[in-house]
Amino acid sequence: MPRRRVARLVAAMAGVVVLAACAGQGGRTGAAGTDGELTVALQFPPRAAYAFDADDGARLQSLGVAETLTTVDDAVQPAPGLATSWEQTADPRTWRFVLRQGVTFHDGSPLTPDAVVTALGHIAGVTAPPRSIRGIGFEIAADGADAVRITTAEPDPVVPLRMSSGNLGILAPAAYAGEAQPSVIRTGTGPYVLDTVNGTDSAVLVRNEDYWGTKAGAARVTVRYVPDPQSRALALQAGDVQFAEGLPVASLDQLRSAGVDVAEYPGARTIELLLNQSAAPFSDLRVRQAVTKAIDRPVLAAQVLSGAAAPAADLFGAAVPWGETAPPPGADVDGAKALLAEAGYGPGRPLQVRLWTFPNRPEMPVLAGAIQSMLARAGIGVEVTVGDYAAQEPEVLAGRFDMYLNSRSYLSDHADATSTLTSDYTCGGSYNIDHYCSAAYDALIDRLPTVTDTAERRQLFAEAARLLTADAVGVMVVHPLNTAGSRGVSGFRPDPLGVRPVLPPLSRTDA
Template structure:
């Protein structure tokens, strides 16, 4: 699941105050009634089966946050700013040190959330291999100071650390999660969210029960029965026939088959891009990358494949990142396009998001018209990711939420496009890009950081290792009896304490 995934989801989904930011149905999200005293169970269809055994450090972290299992020290509010979660407040002590004050909370196994427990959990995250995307290029140390105070230090100045700590991959788990001798981190019954993961049936389903001692208040639903349904048509059918109450990522082609009252369309920070392998194969040549970029017509994809439920790709950040368009500058250092001369390339994508195979088929035709020979590979995402990260394809069509990892616009650049990036599917390693991203990482003031991010974007686009295709809107299917679904532009949350039927 590219959240990392097309993947960056904390207490927004959990705290009643923050739930109101994204709840559908207005005040109904927090309203109760006599028949919800015990609460009915929610039936939810998710698009992405676990790809990493529900590891909290990678793509699966988003599954855990969307289902209300995990949360971090901070969350993102509706404006993308850091908001309290397990930490009720924080302050910057000096250039390298932040102090976080924890709220009183309990882990789902009954143990207390203490500074020592949080420090141990975050230290495990800093040692994970590969490193969570939110920690790309960052050295972090965590130490308890008393029962409720946490000292977080960074190797270099990190002005957006509270944003970074909102990442789903930096969720806090109890000591029990790390007890396995094989090193596997187990989120079953060890999170802090309103729903505890009780049982997982491989990549098929999961059962979650309400966690009655949740610090943010008792959830109105008794639990969640989650089904992992990779096929988008099947997800839409499950909603239409009443088998599920909520279906995420309804395909554009299926939207018209749902009643208008059951469709929710949300502008998101997700961009679908063509990532070209710049380290090996034909696209190691920047002239052939330029030829591929010139062959692509994003407007045709937005209109034809996405039926105008998306905007033509303008850059790494789309219209949902409201400040980006006004700060965008032309790409820097682009090579002139060369002639493909029948170069053979392998283009890969996944079918969890049903528009992607169709988009890849259109790209195949566009590239072949420009003189490439194209082989198309389509798999379920969990069967594609390892090969994609290893550079076994010449191009990958990926839907990527640009703010999911931290909410910081610079973080996705560091993880996806730098030499040491943990999710660098383009295998880009360019000195000028690394320097531009490093410059952006060092800027604290919000407006200046945005300017620096756009300067780095111009450098990245200039390599033609990434070709933005469309900026997506997400359609969520919601049963007419369901209240309080959280429609989040960052795609970190889906259900919370007020979600019920």
């Protein structure tokens, strides 16, 4: 990665810590910045009218509209949100959460234990509950005038982290009246009120003047959903918006020259080349190792993606405390050829495979083409197919593929790696595209539900990642960097985990 990009990345991460220290917790008052209005361009529109069971809760969380019982601090530990404290009871399956006092919903109704039970009881009862509580036997009940009790089928040490998931946002009781999808208009508790919605095109937020904590920095925000990254960059450069996320790397220097403040920072995401181990050729460890050796991950990150990613040494990267930050080795083409020869492949019997990916993230087809060229140098012929993810997913889950280039958050929808390590890599995992099955790996993951010590859990996460690397389960290619830009705005706080409100700290400096 170029030195200047590394320097900017370090500075951005330092900013996370400094801003977090300034933000504080609980009982916060006073307005930040001016009363100016903001227009912002965001990358991903709501999937289903801001429905929590369609992962739209994360968007409401980032907008600062809906809040959860807990949030996550910079050490990736649970921190107070709508709950100020929590404890595991004498029954280890039950946690007691004490609610913050004096909180009102945007419709004026108070936050009460019954309101929390209504909200979380609703989302737990939908056909497809959020991943953070799916399959854990989630139950909730009021406990006196100021608390709720959450019970799971088995003792669960990460219930407080689970409660930080944006898809577990708490809405006013009126939101759940009737049989329709809960209404998110003026029913949250956050620093911004969702005032109007225009489908997947835009939304308008207004400041919640009765917010329990630090007031939002702008009186009004117009949110534009702009899927095309170049269009977001052009809107920012032209001054049509004051903040934009997900900027194309090719535009960053031009934006800086135009006076835009640009941030680049790690995200909890890995692009992985998944290898189907349910059939030849990738049922052979030597072939998987050969593919790993043939791919030059530092080149993919620094040159093919122009420094918009860090090369991945294993599943977890710099966004989390247990991530591996040392770079992986470059390509070893001769070593790859030797392993292929051991497996019976060579000039007389060339290995030919299919690589699938999708265009929903623009870097994916680019990486697929570069990987195709790198594997060709080792004697592996690759046919690349770029298609719709929704059509590909059932095929790859059924094992009807060779290689699949995928982009995946490794924290699911709450800041603990257990869910991803289980669903993606255990023998019975629901998203085990690699079709990897290891008794040793499963035994390691089976220990996590009983481990309460944070350091020990993180050690197990790192150990699991090392085992995946040793078994050449797939090629962890790169960890993409997040990008954002602002002009005439202060207060942006990079959030590598993607779990904290983005818009409320922003305020106009040119208004």
